[in-house]
Amino acid sequence: MARNDDPNDHKGLIREAYRIEGITLPECRSIFLDWALSLPADRDQQQAVSSLHSIYSARAEYHPMTQVLAEGLQTAQAPKRRGGWRNRNR
Secondary structure (H helix, E strand, O other), X not given: OOOOOOHHHOOOHHHXXXXXXXXXXXHHHHHHHHHHHHOOOOOOHHXXXXXXXXXXXXXXXXXXXXXXXXXXXXHHHXXXXXXXXXXXXX
């Protein structure tokens, strides 16, 4: 894949997913996972997903990758359990 100027999709994985005719939801999820794992550590994942969703949802509302990006937004915004074993009652 060619590199991309978009810092939120530097490998162009999301962009290319939208270009694949007949791509399925599971394939989009796999591409999204690859994208998430390759995102530079200094890049805010929630901001990147939000930005990509804003761009692509306007262009391809019913594309399976749009659904995956929306799911990614919901997951990123879900509250996380904090404390671990140290905060459990004994």
